[in-house]
Amino acid sequence: MTTYINQIANYKGQEITLRGWLHNRRSSGKIHFLTIRDGSGFIQTVMSKASVGDELFQRADHLSQETAVIVSGRVRADVRAPGGYELDVAHIEVVDETNDYPISPKEHGIDYLLDHRHLWIRSERQQAILRVRHEIIDTIRTFFNERGFVLVDTPIFTPAACEGTTTLFSVPYFEDRTAYLTQSGQLYNEANAMSLGKVYCFGPTFRAEKSKTRRHLTEFWMVEPEIAYATLDDIVKLAEELVVTIVARVLTTRKSELAVLKRDTTPLEKVKTPFPHLSYDEATELLKKLGLSFEWGGDFGSPAQTALAKHFDRPVVIHRFPMSIKAFYMKPDSARPELSLSVDLFASEGYGEIIGGGQRVDDYNLLLDRIKSNKLPQEAFEWYLDLRRYGSVPHSGFGMGIERGVAWICGLEHVREAIPYP
Numbered sequence: 001m002t003t004y005i006n007q008i009a010n011y012k013g014q015e016i017t018l019r020g021w022l023h024n025r026r027s028s029g030k031i032h033f034l035t036i037r038d039g040s041g042f043i044q045t046v047m048s049k050a051s052v053g054d055e056l057f058q059r060a061d062h063l064s065q066e067t068a069v070i071v072s073g074r075v076r077a078d079v080r081a082p083g084g085y086e087l088d089v090a091h092i093e094v095v096d097e098t099n100d101y102p103i104s105p106k107e108h109g110i111d112y113l114l115d116h117r118h119l120w121i122r123s124e125r126q127q128a129i130l131r132v133r134h135e136i137i138d139t140i141r142t143f144f145n146e147r148g149f150v151l152v153d154t155p156i157f158t159p160a161a162c163e164g165t166t167t168l169f170s171v172p173y174f175e176d177r178t179a180y181l182t183q184s185g186q187l188y189n190e191a192n193a194m195s196l197g198k199v200y201c202f203g204p205t206f207r208a209e210k211s212k213t214r215r216h217l218t219e220f221w222m223v224e225p226e227i228a229y230a231t232l233d234d235i236v237k238l239a240e241e242l243v244v245t246i247v248a249r250v251l252t253t254r255k256s257e258l259a260v261l262k263r264d265t266t267p268l269e270k271v272k273t274p275f276p277h278l279s280y281d282e283a284t285e286l287l288k289k290l291g292l293s294f295e296w297g298g299d300f301g302s303p304a305q306t307a308l309a310k311h312f313d314r315p316v317v318i319h320r321f322p323m324s325i326k327a328f329y330m331k332p333d334s335a336r337p338e339l340s341l342s343v344d345l346f347a348s349e350g351y352g353e354i355i356g357g358g359q360r361v362d363d364y365n366l367l368l369d370r371i372k373s374n375k376l377p378q379e380a381f382e383w384y385l386d387l388r389r390y391g392s393v394p395h396s397g398f399g400m401g402i403e404r405g406v407a408w409i410c411g412l413e414h415v416r417e418a419i420p421y422p
C-alpha cells in the first residue's frame with residue numbers, strides 16, 4: 001500500500017510504501033537509521049542487514065541527504081519515535097541519487113540560504129512556516145466567505161498610485177505607455193463594493209520600498225475587505241474578529257508546526273478581544289511616557305511601532321491618524337478635520353502594524369480636492385470619482401499583509417521567511 005507519512009497511524013503492523021527523500025542518516029554499524037520525508041511529514045526508518053541483504057545495506061550506508069527514495073516496510077508503533085511510529089525497512093529503491101546537496105544540517109548564513117531558497121524550502125522549519133501560511137490564508141478565505149463577502153479579483157497592472165507615488169513600480173506598457181504594479185486593490189474594491197456590498201480581494205501587491213527592514217518586502221500578499229455603508233467602527237470590529245479567528249485556528253490545527261518553530265504560544269493564547277484601543281493622540285502620549293522622542297504629526301516608524309506593540313499583552317488598535325500622513329482617500333473626522341478616520345492594528349510582541357485601513361472619502365468635491373492637492377493625475381482617477389458621482393455612500397475597508405501576520409504567528413525575525421520566494 002503506497003501512502004503518506006501523516007497517514008501512517010492507519011497502517012499499524014502493516015506493510016506500506018513511502019515515496020520521498022532521505023532527510024538524514026545515521027548508522028550503528030549493524031543498523032541504519034534513515035529519516036525519510038515525503039512532504040506530509042518525517043519518519044525514522046530502521047534498516048538491518050538481515051532484512052534487506054548485504055548489497056542494499058552497503059549501498060544505503062553511502063546515500064546522502066536529499067536522495068530520492070522509495071521505501072517499503074512494516075509500520076511499528078514506538079512511543080519514543082517523534083510521530084509515534086517507525087518503519088522497519090524491507091526494501092529501498094533509489095529513484096535519484098543526490099550528491100553534495102548544498103544545504104547541510106550545519107549553520108548557513110542568511111544570504112547563502114536566500115540564494116538557495118528553492119532548496120531551503122525543503123527544510124523542516126521552512127515547511128512548517130509554509131504550512132502555517134497556508135492555514136492562515138485558508139482561514140481568511142473561510143472567514144470572509146462565511147460572512148457573505150464576494151471575492152472579486154483586482155488588477156495587477158494599474159494606471160495610477162493608491163498608496164503614494166514614492167513606492168510605485170513602473171512597467172513599460174507597450175511602446176508609449178507606463179503601467180504600475182498595484183500597491184493595493186482598494187480603489188477597485190470600492191467600485192466592487194458599490195456593486196456587491198461586501199467584497200474582498202486577495203492577491204500580490206507591490207511596493208518599491210528601498211528601506212530594508214524586517215517588516216518590508218517589495219512583493220507581498222494582501223487581503224482587503226471593503227464594505228458599503230460600513231463605518232470606521234464597523235471595520236475595526238471586523239479586523240479584530242479576523243485576527244482572533246486566525247490565531248485561534250492556527251493554535252488548534254498547527255500545534256506541531258509551531259513546536260518545530262519553537263514558538264512560545266503563551267502570548268498567542270492571549271489574543272482575545274477586546275484589544276486595547278488608542279487614538280493617535282493617546283499613542284503619542286504613551287510613546288513619550290515610554291521615553292521615546294516623538295513629535296505629534298509624524299508616522300510611527302519602526303522603533304515606535306515596536307514600543308507600542310510591546311507595551312500591551314495583545315494586539316492594539318490605533319485610530320485617527322493625522323490626515324497629513326495618510327493616503328488621499330481617507331475621510332476626515334468631522335469632529336476634528338485634521339484627523340482621518342483611519343486605523344492600524346499592531347500585532348503584539350513588538351511585531352507592529354499588520355493591518356491598515358479606514359473610512360473613505362465619499363464626497364465628490366472633497367475627493368477631487370484631495371486628488372489635486374496630492375498632485376495625482378485626475379484623468380486616471382475619473383472612474384474613481386464616478387463612484388462619488390453615482391450613488392455615493394459611506395464605506396470602509398482595510399488591508400492585512402499576509403507575511404506580517406505569518407511572521408508574527410510563527411515568531412519569525414524577518415518577513416522574508418514568511419513568503420515562499422521573497
Ligand code: 4AD
Binds near residue numbers: 162353354358415
Ligand atoms: O497600510 P497599507 O499601506 O494600506 C493599504 O494598502 C490600504 N489600501 C489597505 C486597504 O485599506 N484596503 O498596507 C496594508 C498592510 C499593512 O498593514 C502591512 O501589513 C502590509 O499591508 N504591508 C506590507 N507588508 C510587507 N511589506 C511591505 N512593504 C508592506 N507594505 C504594507
Ligand code: MG
Binds near residue numbers: 355
Ligand atoms: Mg499602513
